[in-house]
Amino acid sequence: MAASRTTSTDLYFDFLCPFAWRGVELAHVLRREQGLSFHLRHFSLVQGNHPTNPDRRAPTRWSHEQGAGEGSPSQQASLRAFLAAQAAARQGEETAWAFTPVLLRARHERGGELDGETIRASGGEAGLDLTRFEADLADDAALRTALADDLREAAALKVFGTPTFVLPHGRAAYLRFSRLIREGAEAQALWGVYGEVLHSGAGIETIKRPR
């Protein structure tokens, strides 16, 4: 993935997070309307917020090491969705980009659970080769290894929330916004403001509304 680093924006997200869903929809529109390139990456909010992991850069409790029945229901759902997305990504970047928004909508728009049934239905809706998807889903150890790469890079970057975008030359920030964007001009306007903040000569570190 290193080669994409200079031309593509990394988008760290967790399937649990409604703001990450909005971030993925934003990127989805920007890919379609502006031809921008985004690479989907996984960051675990449960891992990031876990009390045993006070140092964001050096977690001791990694999500990809959790057993299938271990941890909270959220932790299990998040891991299940991450591994499914890693399986979908084996069919290519475009397939990952077909699958991920569909699964996020199933969760956050329709209130579904991140369980095996929703995952398989999302695979079908996204047009995956379902025979291959099943075989890849069964390759648990390899999926966890792929997930570990994302989690390790997120830790190195000190990602703390989702969505976090990492621009081609390394500038990065968490971006939380409330409106669901599905239209090109709105997506472009938001992406433009976000880029201005990250490139501001003032060294803007945080803009946060009280809530």
Add this chain to the structure above:
Amino acid sequence: MAASRTTSTDLYFDFLCPFAWRGVELAHVLRREQGLSFHLRHFSLVQGNHPTNPDRRAPTRWSHEQGAGEGSPSQQASLRAFLAAQAAARQGEETAWAFTPVLLRARHERGGELDGETIRASGGEAGLDLTRFEADLADDAALRTALADDLREAAALKVFGTPTFVLPHGRAAYLRFSRLIREGAEAQALWGVYGEVLHSGAGIETIKRPR
């Protein structure tokens, strides 16, 4: 102060905070170069972060109620500076605007303590009527009442950090940036980006770099 609310931006700050210092310098430049209007307001970080005050909107431990010898050294220094600024403000808004940046620079640029000596030297440097300043400094109860107004309004707005700007018509956000700005074009660029974020149709709530 209610009348100013529709034309003036409220700037909540604490003398303890180096980022609030940068925020006040930003407003100082924007007043001078752009003729923009900012009203200096006080928010106590010690109060806001105190473990007995988990609900930002309903603190039980107010800074203006702390005795002169009570609390941590930071708490005492912050309160001393706030009361001095309230005393300076009795000589008018322009005098408050002369005094505040001078005291912030004494603390954050020259590493001085927020003690009586620094406060009086800053009053002199800012051109205050020093006889009147001494008399106003002695009017402790009234200064605390004035401070309480700021602290209560900050709590109602859920201010959590400094600097926080509250634009005319109520949009508000904490703004943390690393560069000290003393030049008009840079100030205008930063203020422009900040305004775009607050007025974005996407409902931007947070942009925060990992650190």
